[in-house]
Amino acid sequence: MxxxxxxxxxxxxxxxxxxxxxxxxxxxxxxxxxxxxxxxxxxxxxxxxxxxxxxxxxxxxxxxxxxxxxxxxxxxxxxxxxxxxxxxxxxxxxxxxxxxxAKEEAIGRIHVLTASRIHSAVYDEFWSQFHRRYPRIEVNLDVRPSSEIVSILQRRGGTAGIGLCRQKPAALDSKIFLQQRYAIFCGANHHLYGRRDCQVEDLLGENFVSFSSDVFGDSLSPLAIFRDEQGFSGNIVATSSHHDEVKRLLIAGFGIGCLPEHSVKEDVGAGRLWRLPPEDGVCTVELHFLWNKTGHRSMAESLFIREFSEHLDRYTLDERLTSYLPGKPARLDNHK
Missing domain, CATH: 1.10.10.10 (Winged helix-like DNA-binding domain superfamily/Winged helix DNA-binding domain)
Structure with a gap:
């Protein structure tokens, strides 16, 4: 040197x-x-x-x-x-x-508690836009039963949540995200599959596949109330807290059961599921966007809550249920 x-x-x-x-x-x-x-x-x-x-x-x-x-x-x-x-x-x-x-770049981590299998092109588009705007924010999507989501948020254990919530606790703020219409379905292996003359009376003795939260007082209790009011006498033979597992059990022929209509359109079209009466469905259940009113929030958490709330405001409740983004043509999959 x-x-x-x-x-x-x-x-x-x-x-x-x-x-x-x-x-x-x-x-x-x-x-x-x-x-x-x-x-x-x-x-x-x-x-x-x-x-x-x-x-x-x-x-x-x-x-x-x-x-x-x-x-x-x-x-x-x-x-x-x-x-x-x-x-x-x-x-x-x-x-x-x-x-x-220079624009300050947001960094940090958000922990979003969510119900399983949310079917919404508006929801999918939000995550695409959010990542493009804030590429350095780390996202953890944690799938939990709705009752757990509410409980964790009350304890300020997550950034925000998306779940069923019939009675909103005082500590939480909320906005309706989706209004899901539930109907009764059976799978191709069930003896009622394909029956166009089927009436509600024909279902009363059938065994049920149910969500774990489909009990009196829980987040899906309207389904339990419907069964009770109609006089269903069949047994609940299988349960799950996850949408896809309930659907799997229905397709396997375990019994009849309720699912959000918009979430299984493709399965009905492909012949995996069959829509049963009543014609107007069972009940409408609201999926809520939830967050705790109190406590410190990081910049990343505040950004997520604000941006998702504003994103929802741009679309009607009906538009949020569609499988394609409103204002854009539906994507056609090419099958050879």
Missing amino acids: LEKSHDDAAAERVSGRLDWNLLRTFLVISQEKSISAAAIKLNVTQSAVSQALRRLEAHLDKRLIERHHSRFAITLAGEEVRRAAETIYGNVAELVSDVMQ
């Missing part, structure tokens, strides 16, 4: 001690061509400007200004310093401008 020359070492020592304020003062002196005028522009005393000039000359070991009575002249060394100071000042001004205009 080559050793530094004496001049290089001296220059490094000077630059390490050099104060930007001294260069700025000298730049104003050179622009105003007067110590007193520079003091007025900098809003300091004339003595302070003179001292700054002497310190800069001492640091550089060069005379920067020649003053004889009324004559004011910048030396050759002073011209070099002036040009360097102008360049530095321009770079600093550009840096400040860039920093002031």
Whole structure:
């Protein structure tokens, strides 16, 4: 490695001690061509400007200004310093401008508790837009039963939640996300499959596949109330807290059961499920967007709650149930 020359070492020592304020003062002196005028522009005393000039000359070991009575002249060394100071000042001004205009990038992590299998193109589009806007926010989508979601949010255990909530606790704020119409279905392996003359009376003795929350007082109790009012006498032979597992058991022929109509259109069309009476469905169940009113939230969490709430406001409840984004053509899958 080559050793530094004496001049290089001296220059490094000077630059390490050099104060930007001294260069700025000298730049104003050179622009105003007067110590007193520079003091007025900098809003300091004339003595302070003179001292700054002497310190800069001492640091550089060069005379920067020649003053004889009324004559004011910048030396050759002073011209070099002036040009360097102008360049530095321009770079600093550009840096400040860039920093002031720079948009703060949101970072952090959000923990969203959600019911299983939400079918909504509007919901899918939200996540696409959110990631494009905030690529450094880490997302954890945690699938839980609705009763757990409500309980965890009450304890401020998550950012927000999407779930069924018949009675909203005082600690939570909410907005209706989806209004899901439930109907009764059976699978291709069930003896009622394909029966177009089937009536509600024909269902009363059939065994049921049910959601775990389909009990009196829980989030899906309207389904339990419907069965009770209609006089269904069959047994509940299988349960699950997950949409896809209830659907799997229905397709397997375990019994009849309720599912959100919009979520199984493709299964009905493909012949995996059969829609049973009543014609107008069983009940409408609301899926809520939920968050705790109290407690500290990070920037990422506040952004998510605000952006998702505003996103929902752009669409009607009916539009949120569609399998394609409103205003855009439906995507056609090509089957060979």
